[in-house]
Amino acid sequence: MSVKLSLPPDExxxxxxxxxxxxxxxxxxxxxxxxxxxxxxxxxxAKQYESFYIPKKSGGFRTINAPITPLKIIQKKLNQVLxxxxxxxxxxxxxxxxxxxxxxxSLHLKKRYVLNLDLENFFPSINFGRVRGLFISPPYKLPxxxxxxxxxxxSNTASILRKHPNQGCIFSCLIGTTKTFCLEYARKAPHIxxxxxxxxxxLSPSQVIExxxxxxx
Numbered sequence: 001m002s003v004k005l006s007l008p009p010d011e012x013x014x015x016x017x018x019x020x021x022x023x024x025x026x027x028x029x030x031x032x033x034x035x036x037x038x039x040x041x042x043x044x045x046a047k048q049y050e051s052f053y054i055p056k057k058s059g060g061f062r063t064i065n066a067p068i069t070p071l072k073i074i075q076k077k078l079n080q081v082l083x084x085x086x087x088x089x090x091x092x093x094x095x096x097x098x099x100x101x102x103x104x105x106s107l108h109l110k111k112r113y114v115l116n117l118d119l120e121n122f123f124p125s126i127n128f129g130r131v132r133g134l135f136i137s138p139p140y141k142l143p144x145x146x147x148x149x150x151x152x153x154x155s156n157t158a159s160i161l162r163k164h165p166n167q168g169c170i171f172s173c174l175i176g177t178t179k180t181f182c183l184e185y186a187r188k189a190p191h192i193x194x195x196x197x198x199x200x201x202x203l204s205p206s207q208v209i210e211x212x213x214x215x216x217x
Contacts, residue, residue, distance in 0.1 A: 009084035029077045050085045
């Protein structure tokens with residue numbers, strides 16, 4: 001199994017948009033269809049991930065399930081494909097090669113006030129149904145059987161964060177943007193930062209939030 005796709009991003013994006021059948025996914029990821037089916041439906045999920053724990057700032061530990069090597073390769077390939085079709089909006093600064101915690105913070109330079117929010121249970125909220133719906137909806141509009149397979153191993157349970165290589169891109173695709181009035185808004189999942197020069201703008205959320213746009217790529 002090759003560890004990286006050799007096609008350029010524009011060709012990967014074109015093949016992604018033309019996915020019609022489950023077997024097309026295997027072709028796109030340069031693996032045999034029987035391998036794809038094995039990791040989707042035959043090998044038990046408990047044997048596809050290795051668990052470990054990381055400390056949380058608030059105390060206690062977070063459980064991480066990292067994929068075994070063959071599954072991780074498949075997920076990295078899918079991430080390569082998703083990166084070729086995903087068009088990030090300006091506020092997004094997480095899970096992107098050319099953006100980071102530094103670019104996220106730079107938007108709030110010279111702001112007198114900065115409000116940082118941490119979304120509770122953000123990662124576990126990304127479930128199978130949301131990921132499947134993402135791929136069925138515009139701008140992707142993939143057939144339901146294809147969307148089902150893409151979502152099959154790339155969503156979370158309610159209590160376990162799985163460390164998918166392609167998960168970050170999916171998170172960014174799923175979250176819509178928020179337009180703000182006289183504010184700088186930046187997002188680095190699961191954190192949101194809002195900067196303002198006037199303290200009064202941070203007092204009432206009803207005055208801050210102007211419009212919630214539908215999720216899109």
